[in-house]
Amino acid sequence: PWQRSTYDFFVPDKLREEMQKKMFAMQQQLPMPGTLPRLDHYFALFPLDTTNRKNTASFGYPSWMYKAMSSRNGRYFALRRLEGYRLTNENAVLSVVKDWKRVKNANIVSVHEMFTTREFGDSSLIFVYDYHPNSKTLLEQHPQANARYRGAQPVPEQVLWSYICQIANALKAIHSFNLAARCLEPSKIIVDKNRIRLAACSILDVVNFESNKRPVQELQMEDLVKFGKVILSLATATPMSRLDVSSALESLTPKYSTTLKEALTWLILPGPGEFKTIHSFIGGISNQLADFLDLAFHDRDEIYSQFARELENGRVARIMMKLAAINDREGVPGNPEWSNTGDRYQLKLFRDYVFHQVDAEGKPVLSIGHMLSCLNKLDAGTDELVMLISRDEKMVYVPSYRELKQMLDRSFNELVKLSKHGASGAN
Amino acid sequence: PWQRSTYDFFVPDKLREEMQKKMFAMQQQLPMPGTLPRLDHYFALFPLDTTNRKNTASFGYPSWMYKAMSSRNGRYFALRRLEGYRLTNENAVLSVVKDWKRVKNANIVSVHEMFTTREFGDSSLIFVYDYHPNSKTLLEQHPQANARYRGAQPVPEQVLWSYICQIANALKAIHSFNLAARCLEPSKIIVDKNRIRLAACSILDVVNFESNKRPVQELQMEDLVKFGKVILSLATATPMSRLDVSSALESLTPKYSTTLKEALTWLILPGPGEFKTIHSFIGGISNQLADFLDLAFHDRDEIYSQFARELENGRVARIMMKLAAINDREGVPGNPEWSNTGDRYQLKLFRDYVFHQVDAEGKPVLSIGHMLSCLNKLDAGTDELVMLISRDEKMVYVPSYRELKQMLDRSFNELVKLSKHGASGAN
Ligand SMILES: Nc1ncnc2c1ncn2[C@@H]1O[C@H](COP(=O)(O)OP(=O)(O)OP(=O)(O)O)[C@@H](O)[C@H]1O
Ligand SMILES: Nc1ncnc2c1ncn2[C@@H]1O[C@H](COP(=O)(O)OP(=O)(O)OP(=O)(O)O)[C@@H](O)[C@H]1O
Ligand SMILES: [Mg+2]
Ligand SMILES: [Mg+2]
Numbered sequence: 001p002w003q004r005s006t007y008d009f010f011v012p013d014k015l016r017e018e019m020q021k022k023m024f025a026m027q028q029q030l031p032m033p034g035t036l037p038r039l040d041h042y043f044a045l046f047p048l049d050t051t052n053r054k055n056t057a058s059f060g061y062p063s064w065m066y067k068a069m070s071s072r073n074g075r076y077f078a079l080r081r082l083e084g085y086r087l088t089n090e091n092a093v094l095s096v097v098k099d100w101k102r103v104k105n106a107n108i109v110s111v112h113e114m115f116t117t118r119e120f121g122d123s124s125l126i127f128v129y130d131y132h133p134n135s136k137t138l139l140e141q142h143p144q145a146n147a148r149y150r151g152a153q154p155v156p157e158q159v160l161w162s163y164i165c166q167i168a169n170a171l172k173a174i175h176s177f178n179l180a181a182r183c184l185e186p187s188k189i190i191v192d193k194n195r196i197r198l199a200a201c202s203i204l205d206v207v208n209f210e211s212n213k214r215p216v217q218e219l220q221m222e223d224l225v226k227f228g229k230v231i232l233s234l235a236t237a238t239p240m241s242r243l244d245v246s247s248a249l250e251s252l253t254p255k256y257s258t259t260l261k262e263a264l265t266w267l268i269l270p271g272p273g274e275f276k277t278i279h280s281f282i283g284g285i286s287n288q289l290a291d292f293l294d295l296a297f298h299d300r301d302e303i304y305s306q307f308a309r310e311l312e313n314g315r316v317a318r319i320m321m322k323l324a325a326i327n328d329r330e331g332v333p334g335n336p337e338w339s340n341t342g343d344r345y346q347l348k349l350f351r352d353y354v355f356h357q358v359d360a361e362g363k364p365v366l367s368i369g370h371m372l373s374c375l376n377k378l379d380a381g382t383d384e385l386v387m388l389i390s391r392d393e394k395m396v397y398v399p400s401y402r403e404l405k406q407m408l409d410r411s412f413n414e415l416v417k418l419s420k421h422g423a424s425g426a427n
Numbered sequence: 428p429w430q431r432s433t434y435d436f437f438v439p440d441k442l443r444e445e446m447q448k449k450m451f452a453m454q455q456q457l458p459m460p461g462t463l464p465r466l467d468h469y470f471a472l473f474p475l476d477t478t479n480r481k482n483t484a485s486f487g488y489p490s491w492m493y494k495a496m497s498s499r500n501g502r503y504f505a506l507r508r509l510e511g512y513r514l515t516n517e518n519a520v521l522s523v524v525k526d527w528k529r530v531k532n533a534n535i536v537s538v539h540e541m542f543t544t545r546e547f548g549d550s551s552l553i554f555v556y557d558y559h560p561n562s563k564t565l566l567e568q569h570p571q572a573n574a575r576y577r578g579a580q581p582v583p584e585q586v587l588w589s590y591i592c593q594i595a596n597a598l599k600a601i602h603s604f605n606l607a608a609r610c611l612e613p614s615k616i617i618v619d620k621n622r623i624r625l626a627a628c629s630i631l632d633v634v635n636f637e638s639n640k641r642p643v644q645e646l647q648m649e650d651l652v653k654f655g656k657v658i659l660s661l662a663t664a665t666p667m668s669r670l671d672v673s674s675a676l677e678s679l680t681p682k683y684s685t686t687l688k689e690a691l692t693w694l695i696l697p698g699p700g701e702f703k704t705i706h707s708f709i710g711g712i713s714n715q716l717a718d719f720l721d722l723a724f725h726d727r728d729e730i731y732s733q734f735a736r737e738l739e740n741g742r743v744a745r746i747m748m749k750l751a752a753i754n755d756r757e758g759v760p761g762n763p764e765w766s767n768t769g770d771r772y773q774l775k776l777f778r779d780y781v782f783h784q785v786d787a788e789g790k791p792v793l794s795i796g797h798m799l800s801c802l803n804k805l806d807a808g809t810d811e812l813v814m815l816i817s818r819d820e821k822m823v824y825v826p827s828y829r830e831l832k833q834m835l836d837r838s839f840n841e842l843v844k845l846s847k848h849g850a851s852g853a854n
Contacts, residue, residue: 019735106724169717169724195724279714286713287706290596293720297533297596297622300727307734308446314737317744321798324747325782325791328755330818333789355751362760364752364846371748391757419791 015306018193022133026067026076037119039126042068042079050140054083057241058188059203061085067131077112078131080203085125087116092209093125100202103177107170109190109199114206127203135190137199138163142186142234155234157256159194163234164263164285165292166196167227171220171278174201180219182208184226185240186233194299224276228267235260245269316375322412327351332418343407346397349388350378350404381405442733445620449560453494453503464546466553469495469506477567481510484668485615486630488512494558504539505558507630512552514543519636520552527629530604534597536617536626541633554630562617564626565590569613569661582661584683586621590661591690591712592719593623594654598647598705601628607646609635611653612667613660621726651703655694662687672696686715743802749839754778759845770834773824776815777805777831808832 028046030036036045048065056062062083069076087093093114100111112128142155167189174181181198188200226240233240235256236248245268252261263285266276274280282289327348329339338344354374357365377384381402388397399407455473457463463472472493481489489510496503514520520541527538539555569582594616601608608625615627653667660667662683663675672695679688690712693703701707709716754775756766765771781801784792804811808829815824826834 015734016738016741019738023735023738106721106728165717165720169721172714172717173721282713282717283710284713286709286711286716287599289713289716289720290592290599290709293592293716293723294533294596294600296720296723296727300723300730301533303727303730303734307442307730307737308450310734310737310741311443311446311450313741313744314443317740317747320744320747320751321782321795324751324778325793328778329783329791330779332791351751351755352757355748356756359846364756364759364842366752366842366846368748415791415793419786419793 015303016310018134025133026131028067036066037117039068039079039117039119040115041071042077042128043071044069045079048078058183058185058200059207061207063203076131076133078109078129080127080129080200081117081120082125082127082203082207083120084122085116085207086123087125087206089209092206096202096205096209099177099179099205103173103179103201105170105173107166107195107197108173108201109197111202114202125206129199132190132192132197135192135197135199138186138189138191138196138230138234141191154237154255157260160231160235160256160260161285161288162194162292162295163196164231165289167198167230168278168282168285168289170198171223171227172282174198175220175223175278178216179205180216181223181226182219184223184230186230189230220278221276224267224278224281228264232264232268235264312376315379316372319375319379319408322408323347323351325415326408326411329415332415343411346388346399346404347407347411349390349397350386350399352391353386353388377401378405378408442730443737445561452560453558455494463493464544466495466506466544466546467542468498469504469555470498471496472506475505485610485612485627486634488634503558503560505536505556507554507556507627508547509552509554509630509634510547511549512543512634513550514552514633516636519633523629523632523636526604526606526632530600530606530628532597532600534593534622534624535600535628536624538629541629552633556626559617559619559624562619562624562626565613565616565618565623565657565661568618581664581682584687587658587662587683587687588712588715589621589719589722590623591658592716594625594657595705595709595712595716597625598650598654599709601625602647602650602705605643606632607643608650608653609646611650611657613657616657647705648703651694651705651708655691659691659695662691739803742806743799746802746806746835749835750774750778752842753835753838756842759842770838773815773826773831774834774838776817776824777813777826779818780813780815804828805832805835 029044030046036047039045045066045068048067054062059082064081064083066079066081067076068079097111097114104110109132110130112130114125114127117124117126167184171181181201182204183200184198188198190197190199229240229243229245232238232245232248232252233243236243236251238248249261249265249268252264263281266284267281326339326344330336332338335341340348354371357367357370359365374386378401383400383402385398385400386404388399389395456471457473463474466472472495475492475494483489486509491508491510493506493508494503495506524538524541531537536559537557539557541552541554544551544553594611598608608628609631610627611625615625617624617626656667656670656672659665659672659675659679660670663670663678665675676688676692676695679691690708693711694708753766753771756771757763759765762768767775781798784794784797786792801813805828810827810829812825812827813831815826816822
């Protein structure tokens with residue numbers, strides 16, 4: 001994993017493409033700015049919904065998702081707007097936010113704040129979440145769970161187990177804070193490759209703050225049932241609201257293992273008097289959890305080793321910026337010939353050597369491998385010698401990379417000293 | 428996690444330093460090459476042992492660790508040499524390698540091959556493993572587990588649980604292939620930050636191939652006992668060989684939780700007639716496993732988002748290389764003025780604009796933020812316009828970044844066409 005040839009330096013790979021797509025998704029802007037309002041310190045709103053359908057199924061109010069940037073820290077957030085919601089109890093928002101801010105879990109979208117706004121021309125309640133670029137909902141990812149797609153390929157058992165492990169992880173955290181997820185359905189769980197996150201926590205706590213003062217234990221038991229139904233819905237390609245539980249459970253055989261069927265049965269059907277908790281469920285899926293842990297490690301190791309490769313790019317970029325700031329500069333105060341004299345002259349010839357190689361006929365030789373290897377040696381300051389020949393071929397210098405590195409640093413420091421503000425971030 | 432200011436672009440952070448240290452460890456060479464022999468396709472051997480002590484405790488033979496590069500694929504491997512070992516049964520090696528090559532687990536150092544050699548002047552057996560740069564053994568990491576350090580800080584409970592989860596993950600994989608770890612001790616487990624890996628698998632299978640034909644179930648049961656003792660040794664700062672199990676278990680209270688004590692007791696002491704398996708152990712630690720999974724996710728997310736940042740460096744490096752290959756080039760065949768004319772002239776002025784900014788007094792302004800933002804816009808080809816003024820201030824051009832990007836690509840492609848070999852890896 002720690003190995004590379006120069007040739008794969010710039011080869012785009014899946015991970016890199018994926019990250020770039022995320023970067024683009026994050027930076028996406030509306031063609032006509034100002035179409036959507038600014039909400040306090042959140043601006044540059046961009047709609048994330050993929051349909052215009054006003055759906056009240058999840059919260060009793062239509063809801064809309066936007067990404068927005070905060071002017072406080074320049075970071076992006078995901079905002080959910082509950083349209084037409086009139087907040088009657090300010091304390092609801094305060095106490096719910098306080099509770100949920102403590103929950104930090106890899107399978108839960110973190111909640112930041114809530115506020116009301118009239119900027120949309122109605123009375124709306126806004127929930128602010130972490131923004132996870134390029135996420136889809138589980139329903140978008142597996143249209144199987146939607147009746148219209150009946151007959152599609154079933155979701156593979158391993159994928160279902162990975163969801164089970166992750167939702168279990170999320171519920172464990174939520175229940176341990178004496179809270180309940182409440183909103184647990186495929187359209188409110190987002191997925192990014194194989195990672196899933198509960199995406200609508202805290203909303204029903206606010207909406208049902210007054211009307212629905214049920215004991216949290218009861219809501220937690222309900223979470224377990226909904227958890228089972230989310231998976232059953234994906235496994236049987238039936239919308240959650242239309243599940244006929246016992247026949248759906250039966251239909252799992254023979255497509256899925258009996259272990260899966262037993263786990264879902266345990267979650268959904270009332271057991272013989274026992275008090276169900278997410279802890280006892282986790283005890284039952286421990287071996288799947290261990291397998292999943294191993295997968296998570298492999299994923300992490302893959303990212304880590306690709307990162308190590310990329311690091312080299314960073315070092316190369318930094319050293320090229322310094323070189324570019326020096327080479328061919330139109331003099332410095334009091335010394336119009338600065339960039340053609342002294343250290344700078346050798347650095348200029350070095351630039352020619354690295355980037356302007358020609359063959360015997362004077363044709364350009366463009367070898368990224370040559371450029372990279374030279375720049376890496378310069379960065380490392382090796383003792384290897386380089387032969388630099390002046391353009392008129394009258395002068396030859398043979399500095400080591402170590403000396404060239406010293407010249408580079410000296411020259412760049414001269415520029416830094418001459419500049420009023422120094423070079424922010426240049427080390 | 429997807430956010431950054433320009434200021435942290437080049438700020439070295441822990442992860443980057445760690446990766447660089449690994450890179451250096453990997454590339455380390457002996458000052459006098461040739462001190463250590465070449466072993467078949469493995470060359471550039473470099474000793475990894477930190478003492479010269481001939482220790483026969485683990486395998487019955489002294490053993491030595493080296494890193495080496497394979498000339499077959501340019502990758503590094505870790506070799507363990509069993510000094511003075513005389514192989515009597517070739518089949519032992521073949522069948523053991525075949526078994527272990529199937530085991531791929533995030534908490535096990537992968538086994539590649541085994542061979543005998545006389546290159547060290549004796550008869551040695553070499554085991555080839557994955558090389559994990561900058562690893563330490565658990566014993567080196569926690570000298571507490573060594574009697575000489577008695578009285579040191581106890582290993583925190585959370586760390587012990589992370590080891591327990593990981594060794595459980597390793598044993599689950601090993602036992603599922605009908606194998607046993609056999610060599611399970613703090614000096615033969617390597618650690619890299621919080622990740623641990625069993626580092627001496629397969630060796631005792633070879634060494635005891637003839638003499639010790641015990642049923643694998645028995646060896647697996649022994650693995651569980653050793654597993655418990657490894658943790659108990661770390662928890663009580665007692666070398667494994669000198670553990671008095673029952674008093675050591677007693678001494679865990681009150682420093683550690685009863686859950687930990689119960690888990691270790693289960694592993695080490697014979698239970699009431701039950702048949703112990705790693706699976707039943709995993710069932711008992713499922714909640715710690717879930718917590719550990721969440722930590723593993725967070726670790727992965729941290730690496731991922733740092734990687735995303737670094738990616739930007741890669742894009743910037745690529746675009747700067749193209750610019751550097753064009754700017755100020757001493758002509759091309761048939762056109763000595765190439766780099767000062769046409770597209771290239773504007774690219775030259777753009778280079779001045781990006782890298783050679785000066786203030787009203789002609790002093791250099793070195794803002795990495797300005798450079799980065801310009802280069803990112805160039806890479807993205809945005810519609811924003813740039814005002815480029817010639818050095819004599821007689822000409823003004825106002826191209827968009829999109830147009831500049833087209834000029835860059837056109838000019839670079841001209842060079843590529845002129846060059847015989849094209850530009851390998853330049854996209
Ligand atoms: N925190 C988030 N970060 C990034 N994208 C998100 C986030 N939360 C939701 N999304 C995305 O926003 C889009 C809209 O989400 P929403 O929950 O409204 O789904 P929906 O299918 O429109 O359901 P409904 O009909 O209930 O509105 C989805 O594509 C979802 O993946
Ligand atoms: N696969 C590996 N990759 C990288 N380093 C390793 C690997 N395996 C072991 N090492 C390192 O090599 C060094 C020597 O390992 P070794 O197992 O010989 O430990 P030791 O303390 O010398 O024990 P002993 O006294 O039994 O030889 C340790 O620092 C260890 O971290
Ligand atoms: Mg919606
Ligand atoms: Mg050793």
